[in-house]
Amino acid sequence: MQQYKKMITRQRKWMFYLLAIFVLGAGFTEYLSIFLGLLLGTVLSFYNLWLMQRKINQFGQALAENTSSPKGIGSFSRLATAGLAVIIALRFEEYFHLTAVIIGLMTTYVVIMIDFALFRSRD
Amino acid sequence: MGALAAAIAIGLAALGAGLGNGMIVSRTVEGIARQPELRGALQTTMFIGVALVEAIPIFAVVIAFMVMGQ
Numbered sequence: 001m002q003q004y005k006k007m008i009t010r011q012r013k014w015m016f017y018l019l020a021i022f023v024l025g026a027g028f029t030e031y032l033s034i035f036l037g038l039l040l041g042t043v044l045s046f047y048n049l050w051l052m053q054r055k056i057n058q059f060g061q062a063l064a065e066n067t068s069s070p071k072g073i074g075s076f077s078r079l080a081t082a083g084l085a086v087i088i089a090l091r092f093e094e095y096f097h098l099t100a101v102i103i104g105l106m107t108t109y110v111v112i113m114i115d116f117a118l119f120r121s122r123d
Numbered sequence: 124m125g126a127l128a129a130a131i132a133i134g135l136a137a138l139g140a141g142l143g144n145g146m147i148v149s150r151t152v153e154g155i156a157r158q159p160e161l162r163g164a165l166q167t168t169m170f171i172g173v174a175l176v177e178a179i180p181i182f183a184v185v186i187a188f189m190v191m192g193q
Contacts, residue, residue: 001163004170052174060166063152064159070152073173075144075180079137082181086188102185109178116171 004060007115008053014111015046022104037089037097041104044085048078049108129187136183143176 019042026035055074062070082105089101151169155162 001166003163004166005163007167007170052170052177056166056170056173059148060151060155060162060169063155064162073144073148075140075177078177079180079184082184083188086185086192090188090192098189102182105181105185106178109174112171112174 004057007119010119011049011053011108011111011115014115015042015049015108018042018107018111019046033095033097034100036095037100038104038107040088040096041085041101042107043104044081045105045108048081048105049111051077051081125190125193129190132183132187132190133180136180140176140180144173147172147176 019039022035022039022042026032026039029035051074055072059070059073062068085101085105086098089096089098147169151165154165
């Protein structure tokens with residue numbers, strides 16, 4: 001259980017670092033729409049990450065302790081979040097760069113893969 | 124034609140993700156039911172598997188909404 005909790009903390013930490021970098025980029029560079037798009041995508045991607053961590057933890061708890069039946073892993077909510085990001089980016093095209101939003105949506109997966117590659121032998 | 128393209132994109136991606144997620148979850152359920160003390164390690168593996176599987180349908184949803192929005 002310790003391994004899962006440590007992984008969650010590390011991933012959240014990296015996501016917060018990335019969000020901070022994007023905020024700095026939006027504030028101090030000329031590429032405002034690109035960084036706003038990255039921010040929008042990353043915020044919704046962070047929500048996806050949080051939801052996935054929470055749902056999988058609840059799923060494992062329900063299985064291991066046998067107290068309640070497992071309730072699913074929330075795939076549909078995560079797909080809907082991606083749809084929401086694209087709808088916002090298409091509706092406010094002058095503020096958000098669409099390609100940046102899509103790259104932002106994929107941030108979580110990059111963080112998960114790099115975290116897995118770096119820490120799989122250490123835990 | 125745009126709506127048809129979006130429907131095919133989301134439908135096929137969801138089919139693949141459903142199959143992949145089903146395989147991952149079934150093996151995790153088996154593992155945790157056999158050895159509940161290994162829950163942390165199995166949950167971590169399941170988490171990474173689910174994340175990798177779900178990246179593609181998310182791309183498909185994005186492309187479908189872009190096709191619909193044009």
